[in-house]
Amino acid sequence: MSESARAFAHLTISAQDLMAALEANPMQEYWLADLETGELIRRPEDEGFLDEDEDPEAYDDPDRYMTVEPMGSPECFQVMASYVESLPDGEAARSLDRSLRMRRPFRAFKDTLLDFPEERQKWFKFHDAVMLGWAQQWVEDNLPGAVLVFP
Structure with a gap:
């Protein structure tokens, strides 16, 4: 070590x-x-x-x-965009893609997810996996040797 x-x-x-x-x-x-x-x-x-x-x-x-x-807004926006890109073509993908081009895309994305409960649950899993990766990288970069734990 x-x-x-x-x-x-x-x-x-x-x-x-x-x-x-x-x-x-x-x-x-x-x-x-x-x-x-x-x-x-x-x-x-x-x-x-x-x-x-x-x-x-x-x-x-x-x-x-x-x-x-x-993380900055561009990185957080990219997480949403990556999620939308991962979706199969359909109403949810089109609606969420449209929400990202609206005036307040973060709010619009969250509001649009309410119309698609199954996609909303998948989004939370996707989001949490990305955030966990960011957290692990932050620890490696800033506090090497520290352990990331779930309470």
Whole structure:
């Protein structure tokens, strides 16, 4: 095991929390990885939303906390587009493809999935598999040696 991998071998990271952090809206929240405990901490972007007893500088130690940079909108959009491309030709594929060209494609895609309950369940499985891959890659890139776990 390399020295860098040993540095984080004591950490277990929640896969669910990391997947949420990677999809976070940076205008609303950000996530930090605690390099001592492996805990992922969700923080509001606006300090005005902190509890009154919280210290806004409590997480400023870069030796202890690492910001989890979320995936960007283009990457998240590509996941939806890849899912649509994987579908057989049919009403669901056409409707979902059309939703991706609408003004608010993320909302339109989610709304369109409500019309296709079976595809909606398949979408969640597809989405979760992609997000898990991203989470695993993030751990390998940022915290080598840490273990991704499901609670």
